[in-house]
Amino acid sequence: MPLTLYFHPLSSYCHKVLIALYELDIEFEKRLINLGNEADHAELQALWPLCKFPVIRDHDQQRNVAESSVIIEYLDHRQAGYPRLITEDWKAALEVRLWDRFFDLHVQGPMQKIVGDRISAANGDLSRERAALTTAYGMLEQQLAADSWAAGTTFSMADCAAAPALFYASTLVPFADEHRHLSAYFERLIQRPSVKRVIEEAKPYFSMYPFVEAIASRFR
Template identity: 65%
Template sequence: MDLTLYYHPLSSYCHKVLIALYEHGTAFDKRVIDLSSEAERAELRALWPLVKFPVLHDRARPCSVPESSVIIEYLDRYHAGAGRLIPDDWDTALQVRLWDRFFDNYVMTPMSQIVADRIHDRQGDLTSQRTLLNTAYGMIEHQLATRQWIASPDFSLADCSASPALFYASTLVPFPGDHGHLNAYFERLVQRSAFKQVLEEAKPWFEFYPFAEAIPQRFR
């Protein structure tokens, strides 16, 4: 098989790429990387010296593509299915890329910081991170007032980013009850077949998530 994804089943950024691969129906091999193993770190380092996953390796071209958003752009260009995750219309595509960056920077980043503080037993600035998440929730709620998907009439790169970001963030800072659009959007995301497959595959690993007790029972 030409494509191999180097990833970890708990990683939100890896989930984002897996969703795109399943949306496209793209055939690929999986290589789980355990960063605690020096041999596996060396394997990943050979592809991307920063030793960060996900990385997609394409033997046919050949090349290695790092960074989740760039990987999805690459898939849309070279390995797309019937649909596209980045619209052809430039203005809509710009909004898709904006909201992709929004979820990575303002939902995944504070979520990841809270998780890292728990892993390393650090006293982080939880108030600041949770405030940022609540601000992001409010902006998402406003954006979804007249939309089914976050940035485009169709499911897009931005929704690939939103899915794992909101899944994990909601275990740390629950969505406000009065954010009806956000809550409904999350339900649409978790019912999407591609994301359902990602969550199903992640189930055996959820016990290793530092806030595993906060994952709703329906996902375990």
Template identity: 60%
Template sequence: MSLTLYYHPLASFCHKVLIALYESGTAFDKRIINLGDDADRAELESIWPLCKFPVLRDHAQVRDVPETSIIIEYLDRHYPGPTLMIPADWDDALDVRLWDRFFDNYVQGPVQTIVSAHLTGLSCDQTKERTKLKTAYKMIEKRMATRSWLCGETFSLADCAAAPALFYACTLLPFPEEYHHLQSYFERLVTRPSVQQVLEEAKPYFNMYPFAQEIPERFL
């Protein structure tokens, strides 16, 4: 097989790329990396010295592709599926990239700060991070009042970023009851086959997540 994904089934950023791969139907091999294992860490570091996953290795092109958004754009270019994750229209593509960055930076970002602080014992201003999430939730609620997916009627890179970000964010800060559009969007995400497959594969590892007790029962 020409593609290998170096990843971990629990990692939210890995979920983002897995969703895109399952959406496209692209065949690939999986290489689970345990960062706590010296050999695994050394293997990943030899591919991407920053030692962060996921990384996609394209054996046919003899190329390693890091960073989630770049991986998905690479797949769109070299291994396109039925629906492109980045629209061909420039303005539409810009909108998708904006909301991809929004979820990575302003939803995933606060989540990772809180989780990392819990794991390392380092302090962080959790009130500040949760306030960021509240602001993000408010923006998403407004955005989703008039659309099915983040950037129109087509599932895109932005939705790939949204699914894992919201899944883990709601374990730290539940969605406000009055945010019906956000809640409906989340339901569309978690019932999409590609997302369901990713969550099913992550299920055996959820006990490793420090806030596992906050994961809704239906996902366990």
């Protein structure tokens, strides 16, 4: 197998890359990494010293590719003949990259701080993080008023980022009634075959998620 994905099936950033792999119909091998296992930790660290997943190993090119957005760009250029996840139109591509970063920084960022607080039992003041998610939802509500997908009329890297970010964030700060465009967008996302597949594969691991009780029953 020319590609190996080093990942964990509960990781939102790994979900983002898995969605892209399934969208592009790329064959790959999965290597599940348990960072609590010394051998697994060392294996991932040898590929990417920061020891964070996902990482893809391209065996043909003898190259390791890290960071979810960079991995998707790499896969997008590698797989000819499929609809691009990042358009070749420069202006439109800027929009894709903007909303990709938006989901990673302004949805996943606060979400991960809230989850991390629960894991560490720090019981910190997370009002700022919850307010940040509410602000992000409001911005997305405006962005999605005109288009079906996050960065326009076609599914893109931004939507690969959106699906796991919104899936987990909505367990912490549910969408409000006024977020009707965002809610409709989330429903489109979770009906996407690539996203449905990722959620299905994550199901056996949801019990490890600190807010598992907030995951909607239809996903468990």
